[in-house]
Amino acid sequence: MPPRLPLATQRLVVVTGKGGVGKTTVTAALARALADAGRRVVAVEVGRGGLGPLLGAPALGAEPVRIDRRLAAAAIEPEEALRDFVERVLRFRLLARRLLESTSFQVLAAAAPGLAEFLVLHRVLGWIDARRMGRPAHDVVVVDAPASGHSLPLLAAPRTLGGLARLGPVADLLARFERLLADPAATLVCVVTTAEDLAVRETIELYRELGTLGLTVAPPIVNALPPRRLAGTDAAALDHLPPAIALHPYVAAARFQHERRRHAEAQVAALRRALGVAPVRLPFLFAPSDTTEAVAALAGALGAAAGLAA
């Protein structure tokens, strides 16, 4: 049976999903799993977030920080990427700085469709192409993309901008990126969700939109699935308890966990029906979920789904 998360040859993994579903934690865990399986990984977040601490690194910067032998991490600030890009194009630093400081240029940059996204992709492509001693410096770049509403523009940028830039170095770069994104052996998009109504609905919608971009999208990763605490007949037994103990805190807690689990299972089933594929399931963590230990626990589960040997 082929692995559910095909990650054996991928050079680029883009992780997206609705805000607050644990996208960054899953990104960290995927990066960890890939590194544990022997691949040399750069984990990247767009904007400032929590990726650094999750990987046990200090604050991340524009250049990858080495975390261990196989894992490095970086953060891309679109504004900084813009500065970098303009400085490189203009070559006159003073002029570039002057231009970047003007409100108007910022307005212009914000208005240019896909420019910020293009600059992010530009950086990512740089890491994918980087070579050291005759071979690629990194095997795979894992990107924690902005939340779903904002990650589509990122993935659609080559097309959006491609319509505007037909010639020149930018057009070449865009064409190259479009090839990379379209290659199922090179790029995988992962969508993270929780087993909640709205998150599931948004995920189904996101799959529909991603489908139109011709990308390879992995089965959804359902994060923070509540545990199953009751056995088959327990719930019925609880309904027939004498009134004196029906409101006992243990019973209330059990009913509550039971309902949460049942609801989550229904959501996972709905997701499976809508997408025609079994989601990858990650457990809810009772230990704080924003730690390197939590990332290690989830990395194990993701590594198994990806068929990665540690």
Add this chain to the structure above:
Amino acid sequence: MTLDSILATRRIVLCVGSGGVGKTTIAAALAVEAARRGRRTAVLTVDPSQRLKDALGLGATSGRARRVALGRGAHLDAILLDVKRTFDELVLALAPSPARAAAILENRLYQNLSGTLAGTAEYMAVEQVYRLAQDGGYDLLVVDTPPARHAVDFLDAPRRLARLLDSRAFAILKDPTTILPAAGSRLARALLGGVLSGLERFTGLGLVREVGDFVRVIEDLTGALRTRVAAVGDLLRSADTAPVLVTAPEPRLVSETEALARALAAIGLRIEGIVVNRALSLATFGASAPDPGPPDGVSPALATRLARSFADLRVLATRQEQTLAPLVASARAAIVAGVPLLAGDPGSLADLGTIASHLFAGDVAGAPVSPPAGSSSSASGGVRDARR
């Protein structure tokens, strides 16, 4: 300030908070309650995912009010903010002549950029709130803002647009060479002009010039727009408006809330109350609550499984206590309501009514209400029926 008095006396309630805390749901529940109390109420969402639409069973209508009957003669209007349409209407209202208005509306870049240019999307959302507050015929508007930092963009939009309308910024867009310090230096101007057109050639993006055209067209509106923008900003900062923070006891929200509170303060808005969503009863599950031991009369095996659930909720309640303390401190406001962690997402008006009953249950003060799971006898469908 209690939620009761906010609903009774204010004209605008702004629900702010991070993504995924249930802001839209709380906004809808507050609006349902206000409408039931007899205030003419509308709930507005700017969320592009249009979640409120689902919760309120709204169709594809955007920009227009959709009336939701609440029973016993009460009703509520639900409105999805429509950026593009609001901008168009604003252009029509403010342009010096219909011909000028038409010129703007037909500009290719206006059509592409009216949504993205320097926060105009956010501004147009606030503009619509303003117009509804002025002449929508409502006593109360409950506004669901975009998540966290975007909420500040949204609320600061009037000021940012005013800054953009600054004639110097416009002048630069019309003629980028004016950014040079020595405007008289012809050589420098020529140099920059060359570089800019080089940049255009290099990127292949013919945008520098096109944005200039767009700005020249829309400059017609500057004066009228600036007056309007100032009025909108004043309304948001007035005593008529109450920002309410919606949050949940999750560690990730502590730093986000701190940043949000600071950003709100910087634009002259103060959080007036905190609604904690997905809260557990600390009296039952908190660290200092006693462990009652398993109930009598259940099998040892079941008792063990019940104990695990109880342990689960104790962990969650402890995490909640640790999370809420710094969160409340940085928001500099009191918790005015707690809503229990419902087993499922609210998907109907009845669910919103249930949430409203928790919002106004009155027993808050850091020890939010008990979980509802134990109170549900049939426990069917994960959704409780609160129709009265």
